[in-house]
Amino acid sequence: MDIDSRELRNALGRFATGICIISTVTDSGRPLGLTANSFASVSLDPPLVLWSLQNNSDVFAEFSTPQFFAINVLAKEHHGHSGRYAKKGDHLLDPEHFTPGKFGAPIVHGALVSFECELHATHDGGDHLIIVGRVRDMQRREDGEPLLFYSGNYHHLA
Numbered sequence: 001m002d003i004d005s006r007e008l009r010n011a012l013g014r015f016a017t018g019i020c021i022i023s024t025v026t027d028s029g030r031p032l033g034l035t036a037n038s039f040a041s042v043s044l045d046p047p048l049v050l051w052s053l054q055n056n057s058d059v060f061a062e063f064s065t066p067q068f069f070a071i072n073v074l075a076k077e078h079h080g081h082s083g084r085y086a087k088k089g090d091h092l093l094d095p096e097h098f099t100p101g102k103f104g105a106p107i108v109h110g111a112l113v114s115f116e117c118e119l120h121a122t123h124d125g126g127d128h129l130i131i132v133g134r135v136r137d138m139q140r141r142e143d144g145e146p147l148l149f150y151s152g153n154y155h156h157l158a
Contacts, residue, residue, distance in 0.1 A: 016150040019074045019082050022051055023093060023106035024066040031093040031106045032062055035086035037149050038128070039071055047135040049115055052128040058088045064129055067119055070105035071133070073112045075144040076156045081108065082147060102137045113140035 017037040025031050038052035051071060053063050063069070074082055081097060084090060098106035107114045117133025124130075148155040 010152075013151045016148055016155070019078075019147045019149050019154075020051065021072045021074060021078075021081060021085055021108050021111075022053075022063065022069060023072060023098065023108065024063060024069040025100075025104055025106065026062050031095075031098060031100075032059060032091045033081075033085040033093045033097070033106065033108070034059060034063060034091055035082050039073070042132060048120055048132055049117065049135060050130055050132045052125055052130050055127050055129060059091050060129075062091075064122065064131070065119065066105075068103040068105045068136075069117055069119070069131075069133060070101055070107055071115045071117065072106075072108035073114070074108070074147040075110055075112050075141070076147045077110065077144075078108070078147055079154055082154070101139075107139060110141070110144070111139075112144050112146060113138060 019037050020039045021033045022036050023033045036051050042048035042050050093106050098108050101107040101116045103116050115135050116137040118136050120134040121132040145157050
């Protein structure tokens with residue numbers, strides 16, 4: 001049975017996810033952010049997490065092999081950040097949106113949690129690259145509600 005890619009995308013969209021900004025610093029020192037909802041935990045020991053990068057991303061070179069990166073889980077007030085850093089060609093992080101983390105990756109102000117990761121492994125994932133990071137540090141808020149994505153739209157907890 002052949003699966004229509006549009007139908008598959010719509011079906012996958014029925015799974016509610018959180019939204020993250022993946023952030024890194026280029027070799028030339030530019031802080032970049034990319035919106036993603038493909039975040040998942042992998043292991044507690046060692047502490048590993050993953051996210052997936054589209055192979056045709058305009059920032060593939062910068063995000064496919066950084067030594068350090070951060071996964072910033074967004075709160076509902078980050079709706080504007082999510083939309084902005086999802087756009088092709090608009091990945092330079094606004095200096096007002098972040099501070100450098102312990103390992104240099106940008107930490108988004110007010111994120112529910114930020115995982116500072118060291119690149120652990122990458123794996124072919126069809127039209128995506130699966131990026132596994134070893135968590136080296138993390139910062140989390142004690143309050144706040146997540147920004148959610150479901151069926152092609154943003155949502156909040158009721």
